Amino acid sequence: MNSVVCIAQVPDTEARIKIADGRRIDETGLKFIVSPYDEFALEEAIRVKEAKGGDVTVVSFGPDRVQQALRECLARGATKALHIKGESGSADALGIAKTLAAAIRSVPHDLLFFGKQGVGTDNSLVGPMVAELLGYPQLNVVTHLEVGEGKITAHREIEGAEEILEASMPAVITAQKGLNEPRYASLKGIMAAKKITIETKTLPDLGLQESDIHHQRVTVVALELPPEKSGGRKIDGGDAATAAKEILKYIREEAKAL
């Protein structure tokens, strides 16, 4: 049972975002991490490998810094890594999906894992787009997965409910928090990862036209920070009844919520 896990490297969620030239984030001094939802995707793929054997190939499209993220995934238990070099920041979600789909075609796979969204760009688009480009079923926002013979069963989170879906393989799964508890890299894992060569490819290697990937369909024309909130009134809540009365007054008169 072979799995591919597509990962995105994103700014640390603790980081403050600064803007460069009004269009993109300033990467100076910014710490990058594996997108948190991708960690659940990776963990699930490793568990499938541990139960059924096979490879876990991590794939990422981006500048050279993404090799660090791929290395971290290898340390946690992925067995192969593929880096598609390019400025993923100037590609829209479909451009990224086309790139990943083209790369995945040459990697043996039964299951394709993604995080349900890349934390930061927060698009939630790439996984289902890859599913469409490859003609696979998609199981989106998955909190539980069972891999059987030739088919999988997944629990999908929807508003106030949960769907149980059954799909044939190959299939695309996008991971939600709660799917599992991701492991940390062990020292042994870190040492073993150093011996694995990260394969690299370019867009032309994949038979793709740069012009179909970059600056197409959806382009960012401006990036700005939200207006700084100054904080409002602060009151002493020492007396609970008085505080409750004040809050109620605010809710009724200003929020007009009752």
Added chain:
Amino acid sequence: MAGVVVFAEVKDGRLKKASREALSIGRKLAQTAGGDLVAFGVDRAAAEEAGRYGAKRLYVAPLTAYTTGPFTTALKQLVDQVKPSIVLLAGTSNGRDLAPRLAARLNVGVASDVDRLEWTGGKLRARRPVYSGKAFATVEVSSTPAMATTRPNAFTAEEAGGETAEVVQIAGPASDDKVKLIETKTAEAEELTIAEADIIVSGGRGLKEATNFSLIRDLAHAIGGAVGASRATVDAGWIDHQHQVGQTGRVVSPNLYIAAGVSGAIQHLAGMSSSEHIVAINKDPEAPIFRVADLGVVGDLFQIIPALTEAVKKAKAH
């Protein structure tokens, strides 16, 4: 033919609020982009309501429960037939599942989770929160059609007083042999979800233990809101992840957000600071949550929340 197509989802016989919002902004876009606002759905009973929100026609596919494949095929057929300038989907679970699949099939661009939309210079211009609201990106979708998913609660649902939409039956796609919906399990109490709620009452680590979430639930219930939670409480296993507000949870923008015992980590603030009205209750006067609160109350939530719940109940009884 141009115009705007909106995926109109129905729940319990009514259009979902998020779909009404998408129709409302879709109607405005149709005024500038030209053409009609039309709706796509699976329930002809929605025609009257869709009409009130400005839809001229409701295209009905002979489908029932949502699954990706048949819905994509049906909506693709409709787009090929109507040739709209814009396709909008509400950012519900289904909308977010369907939009990327359809966009890839049409080879077009989609802007996700947008909170502003305008048609300008023959392109769809959208604003979307990125980095969980730490920044806002303005994007231009230049493909035809241009697609977007709308963030729930970001647009106002406004009736346009239109006639019942004309129902047009469209052909049914073949059934999907790759995915089968086995079962839908509804949460026991039919809890209101944070994504669409107008009011959210959130609890943080200040609650001290899992059972104290009952204080938050009681207030949420009394006030008619949804229960939110900080990441720390979810990670501690006090409450399910569906309730988590913030960068690895949901980014929300309700009319009223009440945070009790939430200190206000940067990820949490990113997820809720665009709420219209924010009340924070925390015993630490230096808690970062007070920086975004319109009304900050420095005090003991174990005293204040029950008192507030009682006050709300009394106010409602009158």
